Amino acid sequence: MEEDIKPDRKINIKGLVCPYTFVKAKLAVEDMEIGQVIEILLDYEEASRSIPKSMEDHGQKVLKIEKINDTDWVLVIRKEKE
Amino acid sequence: MDFTEDQLQRYSRHIILPEVGGKGQRKLLAAKVFIVGAGGLGCPVGYYLTAAGVGTLGIIDNDSVELSNLQRQIAHSTKTIGMHKIDSAKATFEALNPDVSVIGIKERISKDNILDLIKGYDIVVDGSDNFPTRYLVNDACVMAKKPLVSGAILKFEGHVTTIVPGEGHCYRCLFEEMPPPGLVPSCQEAGVIGAIPGVVGSLQAIEVFKLILGKGDVLKNTLLIYDALKTTFRRIKVPKNPNCPVCGDNPTIRELLDYDAGYCAVR
Numbered sequence: 608m609e610e611d612i613k614p615d616r617k618i619n620i621k622g623l624v625c626p627y628t629f630v631k632a633k634l635a636v637e638d639m640e641i642g643q644v645i646e647i648l649l650d651y652e653e654a655s656r657s658i659p660k661s662m663e664d665h666g667q668k669v670l671k672i673e674k675i676n677d678t679d680w681v682l683v684i685r686k687e688k689e
Numbered sequence: 690m691d692f693t694e695d696q697l698q699r700y701s702r703h704i705i706l707p708e709v710g711g712k713g714q715r716k717l718l719a720a721k722v723f724i725v726g727a728g729g730l731g732c733p734v735g736y737y738l739t740a741a742g743v744g745t746l747g748i749i750d751n752d753s754v755e756l757s758n759l760q761r762q763i764a765h766s767t768k769t770i771g772m773h774k775i776d777s778a779k780a781t782f783e784a785l786n787p788d789v790s791v792i793g794i795k796e797r798i799s800k801d802n803i804l805d806l807i808k809g810y811d812i813v814v815d816g817s818d819n820f821p822t823r824y825l826v827n828d829a830c831v832m833a834k835k836p837l838v839s840g841a842i843l844k845f846e847g848h849v850t851t852i853v854p855g856e857g858h859c860y861r862c863l864f865e866e867m868p869p870p871g872l873v874p875s876c877q878e879a880g881v882i883g884a885i886p887g888v889v890g891s892l893q894a895i896e897v898f899k900l901i902l903g904k905g906d907v908l909k910n911t912l913l914i915y916d917a918l919k920t921t922f923r924r925i926k927v928p929k930n931p932n933c934p935v936c937g938d939n940p941t942i943r944e945l946l947d948y949d950a951g952y953c954a955v956r
Contacts, residue, residue, distance in 0.1 A: 626701050626702070626705055627697065627698070627701060629705055630697055630701045630704050630705060631697075633704060633705060633710060633711070634692070634697075634704065634710075634711045637710055637711050637712060661705070664707070665707050
């Protein structure tokens with residue numbers, strides 16, 4: 608299941624707000640190969656919704672959106688498209 | 690190349706676009722664009738290319754800033770009247786974005802210098818205000834196989850077309866010969882409404898972005914005509930002319946001509 612996916616890359620964008628949350632996430636995805644998976648740690652609530660939406664719009668696959676504690680979220684995204 | 694934190698902020702609205710992204714922004718930063726003229730069109734073209742982080746801008750002009758320019762030439766100011774247009778524009782662009790290297794050339798473009806001047810650049814933008822220069826730039830770009838984004842303005846009308854040598858039309862496919870001197874009035878004679886160069890120059894800047902990014906469709910084989918009084922844009926098909934004297938199958942113009950013959954520049 609998705610729980611078992613081991614990310615190829617992890618980034619921590621805690622402290623960043625939109626649009627830099629997505630800017631950082633997008634640049635990281637650009638540097639990956641298709642099929643690779645990234646785990647994104649963030650603490651800006653709006654980005655927990657906007658990053659998955661924008662990634663889907665750009666043709667990437669959102670595998671997981673999880674609130675892990677009071678302040679932080681983890682997103683897991685697989686690169687499907689250059 | 691990694692972006693600095695300042696660059697991430699400066700170009701964030703580009704980077705989040707699917708058509709640009711970090712890869713496209715790096716292409717913009719690596720691009721070299723040559724602008725003919727620092728007047729009505731050259732000002733907004735240079736301004737937006739600078740803002741977008743187009744890495745190297747060459748710009749040529751031989752005039753100084755006059756008060757009558759300021760109604761439309763937005764890189765200059767009341768404080769730079771009398772200054773060379775190149776110095777005035779360079780100061781404006783460098784203040785906007787220190788990422789951009791602005792190479793100003795205080796000369797008149799001619800058949801003797803144009804090929805050397807455009808040699809190191811990826812794209813040429815024509816913002817000139819006269820037919821001899823327009824034909825010179827067209828012929829040189831066809832010969833040097835440089836993409837050319839051509840713009841023209843007069844009164845309430847603007848024209849834009851993008852010439853990709855070897856792929857589409859050129860300016861002579863559209864208008865084979867220059868009009869006779871005096872037939873088409875100049876801006877000095879006929880006037881030009883203030884924001885028209887902003888519309889046309891912005892369209893030219895976008896054409897340059899698309900050429901650099903390899904995205905979208907440029908105005909290849911097409912002339913776009915903006916009528917500001919009617920607020921209409923018309924697209925005119927311009928097929929490549931196989932008998933074109935410069936880009937046709939058997940060109941008769943094989944070297945640059947004396948374009949000024951018979952023309953006197955109104956100064």
